[in-house]
Amino acid sequence: MVKVLIDGVEVEVEPNSTILEAAEKAGLKIPTLCYFPGLFVEATCRVCVVELSGTGRLVPSCVFPVSDRLSVETDNVRVREARRIALEAILATHRIACQSCPRKGACKLLELCREYGVEGIPVCAECLLYGGDCLLTREEACLGPITNAGCDGVCLREGKPCVGCRGPIVSRDTVREAVKLYVGYGVSLDMVLSRFSVYNSSQPDYCRIVKLLSNLAEEERHNQGV
Amino acid sequence: MGANQWSLMDKCCDLCRHSSETPCRSYITCAVEGPLCHDNIECREKRRFRISEIKNGRNGLKISIGMGSCGLAVGARGVYDATLRELERRGLEASVIPVGCIGLCYMEPLLEIHKDGLPTAIYGRVEPRSVGEILDTYLEGDVSGASALRNRVGTAKGELEVPLLDEIDFLRYQVRWVTRNCGIANPESIEDYIVYDGYRGLVRALESKPEDVIEIVRKAGLRGRGGAGFPTWLKWSICRRAEGLPKYVVCNADEGDPGAFMNRMLAEADPHRVLEGLIIAAYAIGASYGYIFVRAEKPLMADRLERAAEDARRYGILGHNILDSEFSFDVEVIRSAGAFVCGEETAMLAAIEGGRAMPRQRPPYPATHGLFGKPTVINNVETLAHVATIMSDGWEKFASYGTGGSKGTKVFCITGSAARTGAVEVPIGITVRELIFKVAGGVREGRRFKAVQIGGPSGGCLPENMLDLPMDYESLTSAGAIMGSGGLIVIDDRNCIVDIARFFTSFTMAESCGKCIPCRVGSKILYDTLTRIIEGGGSEDDLRILEEVGTFMKNASLCALGQTAPNPILSTLRYFRDEYEAHIKMKECPAKVCSKLVSYAIEGGLCVGCGLCAKQCPVQAITKSGERLYHIDASRCIRCGQCIIVCPRNAISRR
Structure with a gap:
């Protein structure tokens, strides 16, 4: 058995265990994303990084073996910053189509993004957690597909359309995905835009996003031959 | 050279018992200084004659042509063929040796002639059609056309006007320690290597205990030359102590950095030195099998190493019971599939195992948990060449070069806008300024120094005011660059x-x-x-x-x-x-390189209306306006810069 210091908490663990296992024993939670023991442990997502105290080195806790008197910090500024950028990088290459995603909102990525303040996942992902029908099927001009998730607001549970209070997602791919839904369900884009202006007209990028929305809608209509 | 000719590696007479099945301890020294087990004037003479033939050429005439990949790229093959042709035409018999690169890349192709009684002359930038003339003038005793001389004899015409090789700036500051045989010995002949003091380090290592070998490397202060600078002895001793058999050694010859070619140069010009280092490393850690992982884009390097291993195996220097030391070791050359990441040690191990070359998280380090899960030492080509040289020449000499934390010499490759490009071996700790301005002669004419990229794509860019930095591991890392493999790319003011x-x-x-x-x-x-x-x-x-x-x-x-x-x-x-x-x-590019940020214009006062630019323009953006003047249509211009190149009056400017 070796003694390890995790965030100042001393625990005794087997000599060949990982920092993640030691942290679990110490009752601390380190977020993971690509870690599936017995199936895939390759330390590729780098969300579970922790800092080796005193060295400033960030190491993935899921595979890094403990050694005697090893001291790590699991939640300092540098660690949180690294995790945030890792999540942003994952989102940058993630096809965000929560409405059609089989996970139906039960999504670890969403959870972590919310925890680390990463924007870019639409409200739909959260809405799906509460069940119920998508408001777009009732041709409601819901702003969920183009609004940042994280509000956990009352509208989600009440079945009210989203009014976009957490600000728009500016990623072109996400907006394209949203426009596909709007055009597909026959939601009027004018209604969407007028609702959008309620909270977002003071956004610095307001004009740009409106233009993007209209252009993409035009494109989508053209594609569908409407 | 005929294949059936007697070589130093063969038995001198029936009394010699050495073969790969029945190895003899003193085989290497015996081959050069022998015979040791019996005394026979004839056998002794036979060796002496052969050694002089190797050193001075057949009939005292030896022509060496730099035929590394770099020489071949600028036409050394043609020079080689022309030399054979010209010798035949004159009825001369001589040794023509395809040697490796000496490091003077800016002078390639190089041709070196030695004739007994005349100074050894080196000719740079030789063309096949000038070989005959070079031969004639040289044999007449006139060396005035040579680029450099290896020695002065005092008998040849024009001898004093030509500088000695060691005195030209490119070589003056060098300490040729691992590159000593480059451009001198025939890389395809194990015999040459032994004549030029090769495999003595191996003999010395096999005579001592493995722990003592590690101790010698520790005293020398050798650190890995692949980039990270991890102490070699420490890696070895961790691996030696690690549990698990068999152990492996791997030579990392996957050199992929743009602008770095010292490993290629070493392995092409002196492959046996690398092999010797590998065998010593295997002996020190107790490994029984080794791999040399060569980049597929460097086929000559792989061929030479393969040939070296084959020759060593034939003469009992590799294989079972090496030189009767009861130590057995064999090696296999593996050609990589050509990914840059293969140079990363864990990715390389994955590739050798047959998997996709992807690194894995360390620890566990390969020294305890490497190839096929067994303890493995991975050393770079240059590191192993250093090991062989340290074992043969002693650690004291090696440790006398360099700085406190970084001992010895390092081969650096200078490319880019430097006036003289090539590979140079200098003591670690030389300043970047000395390397660029003294050794490489600064930047090319008409340009101004701007920055130097040290360590390839993984390194950093240093400006002029950082040039007094010594080239050692710690200083470079603290400045944001890395030693890396040791490639220096000189950047001038025409680059953005x-x-x-x-x-x-x-x-x-x-x-x-x-x-x-x-x-x-x-x-x-x-x-x-x-x-x-x-x-x-x-x-x-x-x-x-x-x-x-x-x-x-x-x-x-x-x-x-x-x-x-x-x-x-x-x-x-x-x-x-x-x-x-x-x-x-x-929104402007100070160096006028980024095409979207520059515009082209024709200065009315300078234009003579020749129309060359309009002919050259690929998009017809240049049209005649008025009597003689031409005009560039900015909306059509694709900013390719062709017009600037053809304009005879420099009337076109970038803005």
Whole structure:
């Protein structure tokens, strides 16, 4: 058995265990994303990084073996910053189509993004957690597909359309995905835009996003031959 | 040279018992100084005659032609053929040796002639058609046309006007320690290597205990020459103590950095030295099998190493019971499939095992848990060559070069806009300024020094005021560059720093294996951001993105490829921030390189109306306006710069 210091908490663990296992024993939670023991442990997502105290080195806790008197910090500024950028990088290459995603909102990525303040996942992902029908099927001009998730607001549970209070997602791919839904369900884009202006007209990028929305809608209509 | 000719490696008479099945301890020394077990004038004479033939050529005439990959690329093969032809025409019998590269890349192809009684002369930039003339004048005793001489004899015409090789600036500051045989010995002959004191280190190592070998390397202070600078002895002793059999040694000859070719040069010019180092390393850690992992793009290097291993095996220097020491070791040359990431040690191990070349998280380190899960030592080509030389020449001499923490010599490759390009071996601790301005002769004529990129795409860019930095592991790392493999790319004022940073980022982006998020996505984000800046769409925020993502990659990437990939950007942001800002704020490229940010115009006063530019323009953007003047239509111009090249009056300017 070796003694390890995790965030100042001393625990005794087997000599060949990982920092993640030691942290679990110490009752601390380190977020993971690509870690599936017995199936895939390759330390590729780098969300579970922790800092080796005193060295400033960030190491993935899921595979890094403990050694005697090893001291790590699991939640300092540098660690949180690294995790945030890792999540942003994952989102940058993630096809965000929560409405059609089989996970139906039960999504670890969403959870972590919310925890680390990463924007870019639409409200739909959260809405799906509460069940119920998508408001777009009732041709409601819901702003969920183009609004940042994280509000956990009352509208989600009440079945009210989203009014976009957490600000728009500016990623072109996400907006394209949203426009596909709007055009597909026959939601009027004018209604969407007028609702959008309620909270977002003071956004610095307001004009740009409106233009993007209209252009993409035009494109989508053209594609569908409407 | 006939194949059936007696060589030093063969038995001198029936009394000699050495063969690969019944090895003899004193085989190597016996071959050169022998015979040792019996006394026979004839056998002794036979050896003496053969040694002089190797050193001075058949009939006292020896012609060596630099035929490394670099020489071949500029036509050394033609020079070689022409030499054979010219000798035949004159009815002369001589040894014609295809030697490796001596490091004088800017002088290739090189031809060296030695004739007993005349000084040995080196001719640079030789063309096949001038070989006959060179031969004639040299044999007449006139060396005035040579580029350099190896020695002065005092009998030849024009001898005093030609500088000695050791006195020309490129070689004056060098200490040729591991590159001593480069360009001298025939790399395809084990006999040559033994004549030039080869395999003595191996003999000495086999005579001592493995622990003592590690101790000698420790005293020498040798650190890995592949980039990270980990002490070689420490790696060895961890591996020696590690549990698990068999143990392996791997020679990392996967040299992929643009602008670095010292490993290729060493392995092509002196493959036996690398092999010798590998056998010594195997003996020190107790390994029974080894691999040499060669980059597939360097086929000559792989061929030479394969040939060396084959020859060594034939004469009992490799294989079972090496030189009757009861130590057995064999080696296999593996050609990589050609990914840059294979140079990373864990990715290389995965490739040797037959998998996809992807690194894995360390620890556990290969020294305890490496190839096929067994303890493995991985050393770079240059490191192993150093090991062989340390064992033969003693650690004291090696440790007398270098600085406190970084001992010995290092081969650096100077490329880019340097006046003299090539590979140089200098003591570690020489300043960057000395290396560039004294050894390489500064930048090419008419240009101004701007920066130097040290350590390839993983290294950093240093400006002029950092040039007094000594080239050792610690100093370079603290300045934001790395020693890396030791490639120096000299950048002049005609290059845009942002463009260069983007070039290196595009390289690492393409070569990222894609396993971990920071490297796979981070390098793409960096590349896209730089492209935006270069195309004039950059904002202040972009510099923050570069720094944030770059630091993240540096801290959180899985392997050294990702950890060092942002170095070119982070170091240029540190030293050349004004150039980034000019692109972003003023939307202009100070070096006039980034095509989206420059415009072309014809100065009316200088234009003579010849119309060459209009003919050259690929998009017909240049039209005649008025009597003699030409005019560039900015909306059609693609900014290729062709018009500037053809204009005889320099009337076209970039703005």
